[in-house]
Structures are given as C-alpha cells and as structure tokens.
Amino acid sequence: MENVVIEFKNVTKMYKLYKNDKQRFLSIFSKRVPYKEKKAANDVSFQIRKGEAVALFGKNGAGKSTVLKMITGVAYPTEGEITVEGRVSALLELTSGFDPELSGRENIYLKGQLCGLKDDEIRELENEIVEFAEIGEYIDQPVRTYSSGMKARLGFAVNVNIRPEILIVDEALSVGDRAFRDKCLQKVNHIVEKDNVTLLFVTHATETARKFCKRGIVMKNGKVIYDADIDSAIECYNSSISKKKKNKA
Secondary structure (H helix, E strand, O other), X not given: OOOEEEXXXXXXXXXXXXXXXXXXXXXXXXXXXXOEEEEEEEEEEEEEEOOOEEEEEOOOOOOHHHHHHHHHOOOOOOEEEEEEOOOEEXXXXXXXXXXXXOEHHHHHXXXXXXXXXXXXXXXXXXXXXXXXXXXXXXXXXXXXXXXXXXXXXXXXXXXXXOOOOEXXXXXXXXXXXXHHHHHHHHHHHHHHHHOOOEEEEEOOOHHHHHHHOOEEEEEEOOEEEEEEEHHHHHHHHHHHHHHXXXXXX
C-alpha cells in the first residue's frame, strides 16, 4: 500500500524457555534438551504510514518490546513478514553503541556511522548534537567519566538529531531534569510535525501519548487487540488495566 513504512503481516515470535543456563547451553549441542515455548508476539498484523504518529500500549509482557526489537532488526520473526522502509532511530537503550574509552564527540561519529551516516553528514550535525546534549566541556572527555544522566542526554541528542525517517521512542522522554525533559518533548514534537517523521511511541503514559499521537494500538498477551484513534485506544488500554485490578481485588 502506498506510503506504508512499517508493515507486519501475521508475525509471530517464538522464544524457547529453558529451566536454567546449563540447559540453554546444552541445547546448542542437542535438540533433546526440554524447553517451553513462549509466543512473545502472536500473529501480529498492522501498517503504519509515513508521517503517522502511533502509540503502542500494553502492560508489561504484552509484546511491545518484542515488536520494537523486530522493527529495529535486533530480533527476527519466527513466522510472518516484516517490512520497514526508511532510516530508523530508536530511543530505547540510549547509551547502547557508545565506546566508554572514546570521548563524547568521538562517540557522536561512532553512533552516526552505526546509523548509516557518512562522516560529512555527521559533521554537519555535530554542533547541533553537542548543543542539544548540554554536557559542556565533558563532550571531549571519555564517556566512562560520564554520569548515567550525561550518557543518556548524549544518547538522546544523537538519536533525535540524525534526521531519522522513523523514530521509535520507548519511555526515553524521562531523561534528565524537568527542563531537559521538556526540551526533549518539544524536539520530538517538532520533527514529527515539521519533518514528516513517522513516530512509534511506546509508553504507559497515556496523556503524553495523546500529545503526539492520533492513533493507538493496544497489545495483550502478544496480540493486537485494538487499533483505532488515540482516544479510543487509551480508553481500551485503561479499561484493560481496570479489569486486572478488579480481578486482583
């Protein structure tokens, strides 16, 4: 279909669960080692078009992270077909890909190269990234000397400024203090509205999702159970949480 940049067709992801690490190791050499099968994603189908901002809701264990891993190529489906068109920037593990022995500035080039940018492209973005991260003179110090907050700031600054075509955000907007969080929110809002970037926003914060997204997908037990406008999706998600609390009571 025209302008579809992310498409899942009947995607299932199966994991093998072993009793312990020893059995997991032995399974490399023998198919007789017992295991349980877990469908982290179960016959998932959806489409996201260019420029759409979509929230992905679901309780822990619903399958959201598995979907993100398959979109970013960290994991692959057991069954089904996945199509992703465009440069993906994922605000998941913000500090992944950093070399602790390199300076922050050197890591900007490292992460840019990992995202498929050429050095001259990274050079054009360098000052913008440094300014956004707000870590001052530490930018030329080894990343191993950074606090966790400083590393997260730099990671966010790199990922959000490399001109992605698809931006995936997984609870990464809680970086830093209130002022920096607001700055992050404004940046995401800007690139979604002005640059026609496709946004997949995975969160439990429904009101934050409402600020960015017009559509919501709700997952439960590895399945997509609802896909509609953001207000209806939030209502469905909140209802599923309320039912769980009532059942516990």
